[in-house]
Amino acid sequence: MIAALDKGQFWSQIDWVLLDMDGTLLDKYFDDYFWEILVPQKYAEKYGISVKKAQKELLNYYRQEEGTLNWTDLDFWSQKFDLDIPALKEQIRHLISIHPYVEDFLQFLKKRKKKVALVTNAHYKSLELKMKKTRLSPYFDRIICAFDIGLPKEKVAFWLKLQKELGFNPQKTAFIDDSEPPLLAAQQAGIKYLFFKSQSSSQLPPKIPLNGFKAIQSFNELM
Numbered sequence: 001m002i003a004a005l006d007k008g009q010f011w012s013q014i015d016w017v018l019l020d021m022d023g024t025l026l027d028k029y030f031d032d033y034f035w036e037i038l039v040p041q042k043y044a045e046k047y048g049i050s051v052k053k054a055q056k057e058l059l060n061y062y063r064q065e066e067g068t069l070n071w072t073d074l075d076f077w078s079q080k081f082d083l084d085i086p087a088l089k090e091q092i093r094h095l096i097s098i099h100p101y102v103e104d105f106l107q108f109l110k111k112r113k114k115k116v117a118l119v120t121n122a123h124y125k126s127l128e129l130k131m132k133k134t135r136l137s138p139y140f141d142r143i144i145c146a147f148d149i150g151l152p153k154e155k156v157a158f159w160l161k162l163q164k165e166l167g168f169n170p171q172k173t174a175f176i177d178d179s180e181p182p183l184l185a186a187q188q189a190g191i192k193y194l195f196f197k198s199q200s201s202s203q204l205p206p207k208i209p210l211n212g213f214k215a216i217q218s219f220n221e222l223m
């Protein structure tokens with residue numbers, strides 16, 4: 001879909017590039033495996049129920065917190081399930097991996113002197129673990145966690161506060177995410193260039209955007 005764009009001209013219009021972390025830069029397989037397999041296993045062991053029953057129960061709990069800061073708050077889930085969620089994440093840190101072409105893309109942006117921010121709903125403890133494992137943090141001018149703003153990316157007010165914080169011109173800003181609700185909120189806040197990262201997990205087929213956003217399967221499509 002980007003093939004038709006004059007890429008040189010496109011990039012000349014951009015000052016800031018805002019990038020989501022999980023599913024966009026990093027393989028969401030880690031998160032899916034964590035919440036859908038590992039946590040239910042540990043929960044089932046702890047409460048003496050089947051893994052299947054645990055998965056069903058947990059899915060209900062997850063759904064109740066979707067689109068809120070609790071959803072990514074590891075301390076919230078540790079308390080709720082009486083499990084050490086950060087320690088469990090640490091156990092499977094070998095599954096944390098960077099999507100293809102991400103580092104090339106970050107270098108590409110650096111060469112063109114674009115301002116780059118990582119903008120994530122992830123909790124501080126997840127962010128720290130993932131940056132330690134992937135060593136991507138030097139590529140970012142800013143790393144913004146939704147907990148710093150006090151709102152999740154699904155809220156329009158998040159983007160208005162972020163704009164004040166970073167001082168970007170929304171007309172000269174691009175934002176890329178593998179989830180549509182944050183893209184819709186950013187759009188309402190006036191951010192002009194929005195891309196849906198369709199391949200969030202290496203283990204799942206690319207998703208089709210439902211709200212008319214331009215989709216990219218991989219970052220090589222933007223270079």
Ligand SMILES: [Mg+2]
Pocket residue numbers: 020021022023024177178179
């Ligand atoms: Mg994501």
